[in-house]
Amino acid sequence: MNVLQRNNVILNGSGSQSMVFSHGFGCDQNMWRLVSPAFESTFKTVLFDHVGAGRSDLGAYDPEKYSNLSGYADDLVEIGQALDLKDAVFVGHSVSAMIGVLASLKAPRMFESLVLVGPSPRYIDDEGYYGGFKSGDIDELLDSLADNHMGWSAAMAPAIMANSDRPELGQELTDSFCRTDPEIAKQFAKVTFTSDNRAELPLVTARTLVLQCKDDIIASEVVGEYVREAIPNCSYKLLDATGHCPNLSAPAEVVEAIREFVRH
Template identity: 35%
Template sequence: MEVRDKHHVHIVGRAGAARSLVFAHGFGTDQRAWDTIWPAFADEFRIVLYDHVGAGRSDPAAFEQHRYLTMDGYARDLNMLLDELALKDVVLVGHSMGATASMLAAIARPEQFARLACIGASARYLDEPGYHGGFSEADLNALYRAVTIGRDAWAEQFAPVAMGNRDRPELAEHFARAIKSVPADAILTVLCSIFQCDYRQTLQRLQRPTLLLQTRADAAVPLEAAEFLHRTIAGSTLRVIDAEGHLPHMSAPERVIEALQDFVRAPG
């Protein structure tokens, strides 16, 4: 099977564009999470949308637990996809786990990336002395237990917390439905690969222009974690946008588009 088929790739936008804009979604969503973002850039860029293995309409048979125990597996997938599409110097927009995987991919194959915009990214989610990642070990153990006992019930609890915007419950309901679509035999592996990661040292090696977008209130990634990432990645820019929740590209797309405009269009 071709890599593009494995990831249910869609290429839209300007077919003959000199530059490509690639979108990498986060946990519990798929490429449709970008539906209110990518059209703003379609007149100028070739747009590449794909589903991570284990999400959306990716090939279910492609999910192998040993490959996706860490974010490195998703990074390798992205590098392989760009190779198959013969794309270099792409502009990458990634959310959460998609952002982490993209940064790792750019470290491994810097020639494939011109610049990266990372929404709600984190190098580590687990707290430890001197570092605030947002979750204690007890928090994560409780999360894993809840998922094991009942994925759907956990999704109903987690979605409103992650989405924020309590005055717009339809957003959390949409996100909960998306989480429930993650295969039951894959979800715990995916969550562990996210929440057990520690890329604080690795991400020091990222050498591409990087924009870090953070909301003013994110239950999954505290501002301190975003500030740590900003200090870690040389030359990065941290921008706090006037939005709340972990998925602003879905809850406040106009603010995300505004924050991306100049960065993705910058030369080089």
């Protein structure tokens, strides 16, 4: 199976420049359906599923390869090489923000710019660093997911979405989490929530935009501001959107912020 089949790569749009959309934990490329079409008139859009998610080849999942985010970044680079991407725009949500950062370091000419939606280089608090979670909190989260994947999904997804006045959004995220293979979800969650990519941020050379939401329990404003300060050529926009998934809860705002960034 070639890389485009392995990662269920879908191409749309037209234009000389490509825009790559990368989804977060427990999701798939469908999470970009309200955002990516807005760019099809001016960009070639590239959507894909991380191995283990969506319609990717589950048989390609290798626990050793995907024991850290570098394995996912390698896949992203392979996709870019297969499509001959140069100076593309990368749009990554949640954990995919750091996957994009790593990929941009592995293949510096592939991405001209990065849009990081709700990024966090480290979720666990450290000396002089606020990530939002204590180490014990993450242990409890991972234990809960391992013990009862469906129950964890039903409890966590609405809190992550954080738009209680629109319960259908929380339900969609719950359903997405529940579709993920429980064993793969457990491993990807561990990789996500125990990762530490702070050291890579100052090495980024691509022009970068951080899109930050209010009341985000996964990646708070303090974390988003940390990313802005750590990446050399980085701008920051605090959205009116709340929660961790503005690509679903406030797609028009996300589209406008990306458009403004790519114009300059």
